[in-house]
Amino acid sequence: MYAPSLRPFLFMCRSFRYAQIIVGFRWFLTAMAIYLSIWVAPSDSQQGENHRITHVHVPAARTSLPIHIAMAPSSVLFPLTKHPPFHSFSKTGAKIGALFTLFTPVTGGFWGKPMWGTFRVWDARLTPVSISFFIYLGALRFQEFSADVAPISICIGPINIPIIKFPVNRWNTSHQPSSISQFGTPIHISTPIPIFLIFASFSFLTGIPFMPETRQIIPSFYVQRKSQ
Numbered sequence: 001m002y003a004p005s006l007r008p009f010l011f012m013c014r015s016f017r018y019a020q021i022i023v024g025f026r027w028f029l030t031a032m033a034i035y036l037s038i039w040v041a042p043s044d045s046q047q048g049e050n051h052r053i054t055h056v057h058v059p060a061a062r063t064s065l066p067i068h069i070a071m072a073p074s075s076v077l078f079p080l081t082k083h084p085p086f087h088s089f090s091k092t093g094a095k096i097g098a099l100f101t102l103f104t105p106v107t108g109g110f111w112g113k114p115m116w117g118t119f120r121v122w123d124a125r126l127t128p129v130s131i132s133f134f135i136y137l138g139a140l141r142f143q144e145f146s147a148d149v150a151p152i153s154i155c156i157g158p159i160n161i162p163i164i165k166f167p168v169n170r171w172n173t174s175h176q177p178s179s180i181s182q183f184g185t186p187i188h189i190s191t192p193i194p195i196f197l198i199f200a201s202f203s204f205l206t207g208i209p210f211m212p213e214t215r216q217i218i219p220s221f222y223v224q225r226k227s228q
Contacts, residue, residue, distance in 0.1 A: 019211045026204035033197035041190045050114050055191070057107035059199035060100050063206060064132065065164065067097035068157030071139070075154040089210060090154060091143050096206050097157075098136035104129055124167035132160050 037055045044051035071093040078086035105126060109119035120126070138153045 019208065022204050022208060026201050026208070029197050029201040029204070033194045033201060036190065036197065037194035041194060047115065050111060051191075053107055053111040055194045055198060057104065057111060058195050059202050060107060061104040061129070062199055063202040064097055064100035064104055064129075065161050067093050067100070067206065068132070068135075068154075068161060071097070071154050072158055075139075087143075091140070092210050094136050094139040094143070094154070096209060098133060098140065100202070100206075101129065101133040101136060105133075125164060128160055128164040128167075132157065132164065135160065 033055070037052055041052065041055070043049055071090050074086040074089040074093070077083070078090065105120070108126070112121070113119050135153060135157050139157075142153050
């Protein structure tokens with residue numbers, strides 16, 4: 001199966017131009033977020049300056065979860081179509097997802113030490129996040145053995161997302177419930193803005209590595225098809 005929308009020539013022509021725009025816009029978002037987070041957002045009355053860690057911690061956690069959902073279709077489509085970009089998407093996504101998932105408890109630990117008195121607790125949310133990290137590592141490991149086995153481990157990731165999301169809202173855990181929801185937020189507006197900007201910056205950062213990875217495999221794949 002060869003989808004016209006995945007034509008190698010079209011992708012190679014447009015990806016380099018779009019990548020430059022994405023990188024530039026991402027740096028703009030990052031600069032705005034740093035300025036608002038450090039110089040505009042006020043200090044918290046209870047947490048002090050320590051609350052600024054959440055400006056990075058929350059976007060990292062939010063970014064790590066949708067990657068599971070994005071990887072699942074590509075991991076299923078590759079065994080069916082044998083189209084290399086699907087395999088590249090899953091492999092690159094697992095690397096990025098593992099990085100953001102590791103970054104989440106690290107930043108959370110620096111926030112939790114002065115708040116909880118410890119860097120780490122086996123909380124109802126923190127434990128599934130650790131499991132999510134090992135799911136990403138397992139996906140990377142299985143891809144080294146067989147690209148047909150890796151989709152099984154990748155598809156486990158979306159199942160873990162509700163387990164991460166809902167315990168803090170249903171049970172009394174160490175981790176606080178969500179402070180930002182569709183019904184609004186009790187925190188000052190100057191705090192959610194840098195969080196959303198950093199989340200947007202992380203989202204663009206997530207998409208950037210896919211372009212060079214895909215550009216590396218498309219020429220050889222295109223030549224192989226032409227020779228058939």
